[in-house]
Amino acid sequence: MIKKLLLSLFAMLAGLVTLSCTPIVYEHDVFTTVYPLQYIVESIFANTELTVGLVPGVSSHNEAIDWSPKEIIAMGDADFLFYVGANFDTYIDNQVGQIFTNKNVELVKTENNLVEFIPGIVHSHDEEEDHDENPALSNTLGYDPHFWISPKRMITVAENIYIILLAKYPDLSETFATNYIALAENLNSLDTAYTNMISSSMKTIMTSTNLYSYLHEDYGLEFVPVSPGYHEETDQFTSAQKQAIVNEAIEHEITHIIFEREASSPFSTAVIASLVSLGYDVKKIEFVVMDSLHHKDIENNDNYVTLMYKNYEVIAIATNQLGD
Numbered sequence: 001m002i003k004k005l006l007l008s009l010f011a012m013l014a015g016l017v018t019l020s021c022t023p024i025v026y027e028h029d030v031f032t033t034v035y036p037l038q039y040i041v042e043s044i045f046a047n048t049e050l051t052v053g054l055v056p057g058v059s060s061h062n063e064a065i066d067w068s069p070k071e072i073i074a075m076g077d078a079d080f081l082f083y084v085g086a087n088f089d090t091y092i093d094n095q096v097g098q099i100f101t102n103k104n105v106e107l108v109k110t111e112n113n114l115v116e117f118i119p120g121i122v123h124s125h126d127e128e129e130d131h132d133e134n135p136a137l138s139n140t141l142g143y144d145p146h147f148w149i150s151p152k153r154m155i156t157v158a159e160n161i162y163i164i165l166l167a168k169y170p171d172l173s174e175t176f177a178t179n180y181i182a183l184a185e186n187l188n189s190l191d192t193a194y195t196n197m198i199s200s201s202m203k204t205i206m207t208s209t210n211l212y213s214y215l216h217e218d219y220g221l222e223f224v225p226v227s228p229g230y231h232e233e234t235d236q237f238t239s240a241q242k243q244a245i246v247n248e249a250i251e252h253e254i255t256h257i258i259f260e261r262e263a264s265s266p267f268s269t270a271v272i273a274s275l276v277s278l279g280y281d282v283k284k285i286e287f288v289v290m291d292s293l294h295h296k297d298i299e300n301n302d303n304y305v306t307l308m309y310k311n312y313e314v315i316a317i318a319t320n321q322l323g324d
């Protein structure tokens, strides 16, 4: 009797557990280290049984991740792992020896392989300093990993990933072709929208961080970053440094400073406060960088393309082509 009770109790508990937890899926056919690469693969895999997932535990510009044995086995058994390179996901290169040697998975690096990368643009805020090329200085940022900020680079990466996947899964070539045409159309429309919007404005924008080099290179967007690094925020800045940025904002008639979504930027916040105290109407707006999707993006059914149209509006507002 007691045994029977215990058994039914156990069955109930087991039922509760399955009801309350979404099962964690470890296995995927393809892994990626950043959402835009996942978006490309997911689009090509539509209406097939193949799945793609983000590498567990990713956060951008990380050097190491402690994976569980289950996660390591799942990644090793996958067919491909697409990663960025350019110091974005150094944990892959750092852990290749221990984790990915003699495994099924094929590692594919995006940097200068699926698309050309460009060095991050170093901006000088010092008006006095002449703008001669200082190679040591201009190499400090290295290659900019944020290629997906440019729809043009995404088009090239999508084309190259399509070719790789087609070779691996030839039986699915018809479905892949249909999916790829749809993906390419979406990316081309996005590219046209960015080309038209950015080319119709000569206005320089101001951004809290320095990850918009691909929009400059591919579309001619002029931007002035408040902080020199891709993400890192200058917590400590001198009043002279702040004044140099404030002067630049006034010179370029800046009306908005573009922050990364949900990221704090003490330096940019201080610049806005100074400008407002001088009587300028300057507001903060937010750009979605998309290293990974947030929970609310998934709830909103947002994806790379829809978020890039939101970013399009942000740039249109900052270049005074839309009201706010």
Ligand SMILES: [Zn+2]
Pocket (backbone or CB within 6 Å): 060, 061, 146, 211, 230, 231, 291
């Ligand atoms: Zn980044």
